[in-house]
Structures are given as C-alpha cells and as structure tokens.
Amino acid sequence: MDRRKIIIIVSILILGTLLGGAYWYFSKKVAVPTTPISEFPGESGRTTGRFTGIPGEAEFEPGSGAPLPRLYELHEAPVAGVGFVRRNSINIAVRYIERGLGYVFETPLSTYRESRIVNETRPRIIEALWGNEGKSVVIRFLDEGNGGAIKTQLLNIENSAISFTQNSGAGETQSTFLKTEEVHLPDLIPFMATSEDESDVFFYLENGVNASVGSISTYKNSGSTKIFSSSFTEWLPQFPNQKLVTLTTKPSATVPGYLYFIDQKTNSTSKILGGMNGLTTLTSHNGKLVLYSETKTSTPELFVFDTVTKETSSLNIKTLPEKCVWGNKETLVVYCAVPHSFIPASYPDYWYQGLASFSDDLWTIDVATHSAKKIMSPSSDFGAPSLDIINPKLSPDDGYLIFMNKISGTPWVYRIAEEPLPQQVIAPNATDIVTTDTNNISTSTATSTIY
Numbered sequence: 351m352d353r354r355k356i357i358i359i360v361s362i363l364i365l366g367t368l369l370g371g372a373y374w375y376f377s378k379k380v381a382v383p384t385t386p387i388s389e390f391p392g393e394s395g396r397t398t399g400r401f402t403g404i405p406g407e408a409e410f411e412p413g414s415g416a417p418l419p420r421l422y423e424l425h426e427a428p429v430a431g432v433g434f435v436r437r438n439s440i441n442i443a444v445r446y447i448e449r450g451l452g453y454v455f456e457t458p459l460s461t462y463r464e465s466r467i468v469n470e471t472r473p474r475i476i477e478a479l480w481g482n483e484g485k486s487v488v489i490r491f492l493d494e495g496n497g498g499a500i501k502t503q504l505l506n507i508e509n510s511a512i513s514f515t516q517n518s519g520a521g522e523t524q525s526t527f528l529k530t531e532e533v534h535l536p537d538l539i540p541f542m543a544t545s546e547d548e549s550d551v552f553f554y555l556e557n558g559v560n561a562s563v564g565s566i567s568t569y570k571n572s573g574s575t576k577i578f579s580s581s582f583t584e585w586l587p588q589f590p591n592q593k594l595v596t597l598t599t600k601p602s603a604t605v606p607g608y609l610y611f612i613d614q615k616t617n618s619t620s621k622i623l624g625g626m627n628g629l630t631t632l633t634s635h636n637g638k639l640v641l642y643s644e645t646k647t648s649t650p651e652l653f654v655f656d657t658v659t660k661e662t663s664s665l666n667i668k669t670l671p672e673k674c675v676w677g678n679k680e681t682l683v684v685y686c687a688v689p690h691s692f693i694p695a696s697y698p699d700y701w702y703q704g705l706a707s708f709s710d711d712l713w714t715i716d717v718a719t720h721s722a723k724k725i726m727s728p729s730s731d732f733g734a735p736s737l738d739i740i741n742p743k744l745s746p747d748d749g750y751l752i753f754m755n756k757i758s759g760t761p762w763v764y765r766i767a768e769e770p771l772p773q774q775v776i777a778p779n780a781t782d783i784v785t786t787d788t789n790n791i792s793t794s795t796a797t798s799t800i801y
Contacts, residue, residue, distance in 0.1 A: 400426045400760075401734050412463040420765045421732045424457050424752075425464065428759025430489065432752050433480020434745055436548075442745050444752050446761045447478045447487060454487075454507065454528075459750055459763065468507060469527040481544030481552055482506075486569040488535075488542065488552065502542070502554075504533035504569055533571040543589040546635060553595050557583045564595070566614065577617045586630075594637045596622075603628045603645040603696040611637070611657075623655060628698055632671035634681065639717060641671045641684055649692045654717045665715055667722055670698055673710065675742040675751070682718045685751060687711070687739035707757055709736035712764065726764060737762070 401423040403410035410419050424432075429446040435456065436442050443458040445467075452472025457464045477490040486506045493499045508529045535554065542554035550570070556563045562585060564578030577595070584600040595612040597619075607629025609622045623629065628645030638657055643650035652667040673687035689708035700706040712726040728734035738756035745752075751764045 401732075410462075413461055418462055418765070418770055419732075420768075421726070421728060421734055422462055422763050424462070424761040424763055425455060426760065429478070429754065429761050430475040431478030431480060431487070432741065432743065432754060432761045433484050433487070434743065434752065435484025436746060442747075442750070443484075444761070444763060445480060445484050445487075447475060447489065449475050449759060452489070454505075457763075459745075459765075462763075467528045468505075468530055469525070470530060479542065479544045479552070481548065482550050482569050483548045486550075488544065490539075499537055500539065501537060502535040502539045504535065504571065506531040506533070506569055533569070535567075535571070540583070541585060541587055543587040543595070545589045545592055547591045549592050551589075551592060553577075553587050553589050555585060555587060564597070564612070566595075577614055578612050578619065588631070588633055590633045590635050590637055594633070596631065596633045598629065598631045601628050601630045601698050601702075603699050609640065609642070622657060630671050630698060632674055632676070632684075634676045635678070636681065639676075639682075641674055641676075641717075643670050643698075645697055648694060648697070650697050652686070663717075663720060665717070665720060665722065667713065667715065668692065670701070672698075673739055673742065675744050677748050678744055678746055679748045682716060683748075684715045684717060685742065685744065686713050686715060687737075687742065687753070688713050688724075707736070708738045710739045712739075712751070725766070 401421075403419040403422070410416055410422070424444060425446060425448075428449040430449045432444060432446045434442055435445050441458075441460070443456050445454060445456050447454045447468075450473065452470065452475050453466055454468035455464055456467045472489060472491070474494075475489050475491045479488040479490075480486070481488070486504060488502060488504055490500060490502050493501045508531060510529050511526050512529055536556055538557065539554050540557055542552060544552045550568050551566055552569070553564060553566055556565070560581060562578075562580050562583040563576060564585075564587070565574040565576050567574040578597070582599070585597045586600055588596045588598070590596065593614050595614065597610045597612065599607045599609075601607050604627060606625045606627055608624040609629065609631050610619050611622055611633075612619050622640060623631070623642060626642070626644040628643065628650060630643050630650075632641040634640070640655040640657060641652065642655060643652050645651075649668045650670050652665045652669055652671070653662055654665060655662045667686065667688060669686050669688045674684050677683040677685070687708075687710035689710055692708075693706055695706050697706075701708070709729070711724050711728070713722050713724050715722045728737045736757060737753075739753045740756045742751055742753040744750070749765065749767050751766060753762055753764075754760065755762060
C-alpha cells in the first residue's frame with residue numbers, strides 16, 4: 351500500500367472518531383436552563399423561588415402567627431431601592447418600589463405582611479433613594495424617547511388615601527392606596543444622595559460641559575442652594591448628616607482616588623484622603639470616621655481613618671465600604687457584607703461592571719478595638735441562595751438590616767437580634783395602638799393596613 355492511501359485511510363479514521371465523539375457528547379449532554387437576558391438591569395428573571403424561611407420547616411406565611419424568620423426575602427420581583435419608614439419609636443416598616451412597574455410596597459417588621467400602598471405605574475426605574483423618614487423617594491429612570499436621558503423625580507407619599515372599586519368574578523372589591531405628590535428635578539443628574547439622618551434634604555450633582563455643580567434641596571423642592579463647584583465631573587456623593595456632604599472620585603483599581611468633605615456652613619471643601627488606587631469610602635454619621643477600601647494587590651482591603659487624629663488603621667477585612675453600614679446606636683460598630691472569595695480581577699471595576707458577583711457573609715466590626723465577628727452566613731445558617739449584598743441599611747434601633755441582593759435585585763431583611771424586637775401593630779379600621787408579641791399575632795391583627 352502506497353503512502354498516499356495510508357494517509358487517506360488514517361484521515362478517514364480520525365474524522366470518523368471525531369464525528370462519533372461529537373455525536374455522543376451532544377446526545378448525552380443535559381440541557382442547562384438559562385435565565386433570559388434583559389437589557390434592563392434586574393429584569394433577567396429568577397432561577398429559584400422566593401426564599402421565605404429555614405429549609406426543612408413549613409414555609410412561612412405572613413400573618414399566620416408563625417415565628418418570623420430572621421432572614422426573609424421581602425419581595426419576589428426586583429426593586430430599585432429600599433428604605434425604612436418609622437411610625438413611632440418602636441413601629442417600623444420597610445418600603446420599596448418595583449423596578450419594572452414602579453408600584454410602591456410596604457412591609458411592617460411586626461408581621462412581614464406586604465401591602466401595595468401606591469398603585470401608580472412608573473415603568474423601568476433604575477434607582478430609588480428613600481429619605482425624609484420613608485415618606486419621600488427619589489426615582490431615577492431612562493427616558494427612551496429622549497435618547498436614553500436620565501430623568502429624576504421626587505415622590506412625596508401623602509397620608510391621604512384614594513379608593514378604587516374593582517370588578518372581579520367574585521364581585522366588587524374595594525382597594526385603597528396612598529396619594530403621591532410628584533416633583534420634577536433637572537435632567538441628566540449623574541449622582542445624588544439623600545440625608546442619612548432622615549431629614550427633609552438631599553444633595554445632587556449637575557454636570558455641565560466643563561464643570562460639576564452640587565446643590566442642596568428639599569423634597570418639596572422649595573428652592574436649591576449651590577454649595578459646590580468643580581472642573582472635575584466624576585464624583586460619588588454621600589450625605590452623612592445635615593451639615594456634611596462627602597465627595598469621592600469614581601474608583602478604579604489603577605487610578606488614585608480622593609475623598610473631600612464639604613462644610614455646608616462655609617461651603618468650603620477640604621481633602622480628607624487621597625492617592626489611593628481603587629478608593630471607595632463610607633463616612634460615619636458624625637463625620638469623625640471614614641471606612642475606606644484600597645486596592646493594594648488584587649483585592650480591596652478595608653481600613654478606617656480617624657478625621658480628628660488623622661490616624662489610619664487596617665481592619666484586616668477584604669470587602670468594599672459599599673457593602674457596609676455604620677451603626678445608629680453603636681456608633682463605633684460597622685456591619686459589613688464580606689465575600690467568601692474574590693476571583694482574580696481588577697476591583698472594584700469588575701464588580702461595578704457586573705463582571706463579578708460575590709457570595710457574602712455578614713460581619714460586625716468594632717473600629718475602636720479592631721475586632722471582627724461573623725454573625726450570619728446566608729447559605730450555611732439558613733440555606734439561602736448566594737447574596738451579593740448592596741445598599742445595606744440599619745433600622746434606628748440597630749435591630750434590623752435591610753439590603754438588596756445584587757444578583758436578583760430583590761429586597762431582604764435580616765433580624766440581628768435572636769428574638770423578635772417589640773413592635774406595635776395597628777389593627778384594621780382601628781385607631782388604637784396595641785403592643786404585641788410579634789411571634790403571637792392573630793390573623794386579624796396581622797392584616798396589613800395603610801396608616
């Protein structure tokens with residue numbers, strides 16, 4: 351047999367082997383369900399059902415009188431932002447607005463019984479910032495009819511209600527929702543921040559051709575006051591209290607970042623931190639401490655800076671300040687979501703761009719003693735899915751932590767205390783407030799009402 355025939359036969363055998371292997375692989379391969387992709391963040395759907403309690407136990411039903419789970423997914427659809435609303439010193443609820451349709455919901459922490467309180471449709475909201483003790487919310491959305499311009503509106507949720515009669519197969523039903531007052535803000539606001547002391551003010555930036563201007567305004571839009579201007583336009587604001595606004599340059603792992611404080615009394619700007627790659631910050635409510643991360647190697651490292659003594663301390667934790675929140679009662683304690691691990695990448699860039707996701711545990715850090723303690727692992731403690739925690743907020747009594755899962759866009763609550771805290775529940779169609787045990791609430795008392 352000549353050489354040419356040998357080459358042809360060997361080639362046929364190799365081709366046959368490859369085709370047979372490919373046929374076997376694709377015929378045996380199990381199809382993996384995929385999540386539909388949407389152009390709009392948070393509208394990609396879900397691969398699992400709503401998390402409502404501890405695995406192995408009966409599914410929790412709000413208002414049934416069953417013990418309230420410590421970790422609970424408040425809503426099944428993605429939301430644009432979460433915030434607390436306080437009725438009085440011990441009666442607290444959570445409010446959130448749907449990203450897809452813009453409905454506003456409220457869930458009392460005494461029952462976890464959800465109610466839709468605003469029925470107005472505002473589609474495709476990308477961000478919602480709650481303030482004014484939960485009575486107001488700033489919503490931001492894309493105006494597709496105007497080239498994708500960013501639009502910003504204020505919604506003041508009023509106490510007055512409006513009723514609707516709906517016809518269904520079972521007859522007429524009466525639905526009651528709260529009214530809203532709508533206030534428009536300038537277009538193309540890149541970033542803004544609501545006051546963390548729940549006062550009736552917020553800060554927003556406007557970018558011109560070669561400058562950035564920062565102003566303070568109220569939720570009633572009773573005029574704005576300019577307090578800042580700069581030729582640099584890439585700022586991330588924070589509003590720790592009514593007297594202080596902070597501005598951090600947008601971070602990148604390969605670019606030095608800077609933090610500035612703005613004194614509202616004098617409108618003066620002072621540099622607090624600078625020259626650190628990947629700098630992101632979180633200033634304490636009183637402005638005396640700054641939690642910040644710096645990308646020194648491949649992962650962000652957490653530090654605390656004392657603005658009085660000018661001393662910096664490492665906390666030996668690898669996470670981002672955006673995953674943390676300062677305590678309200680314990681002012682030297684910070685609660686942080688800490689990722690299990692980091693894939694090799696440039697941080698915080700990859701995480702900001704959605705190219706990397708984390709699976710977080712919850713830690714408390716005492717910045718005075720530099721001691722840290724893990725207090726909750728969603729997967730091992732509760733069998734919950736991976737939580738990439740963003741927008742964490744503490745209730746005024748530091749008893750509850752609310753946050754959003756960056757992966758699903760849904761709102762969650764975690765009760766920090768082992769036992770439920772005392773709450774007040776307003777019975778339906780009644781004006782009397784009764785103090786109740788949240789683990790023993792009758793069905794009638796647990797019915798959601800608008801109050």
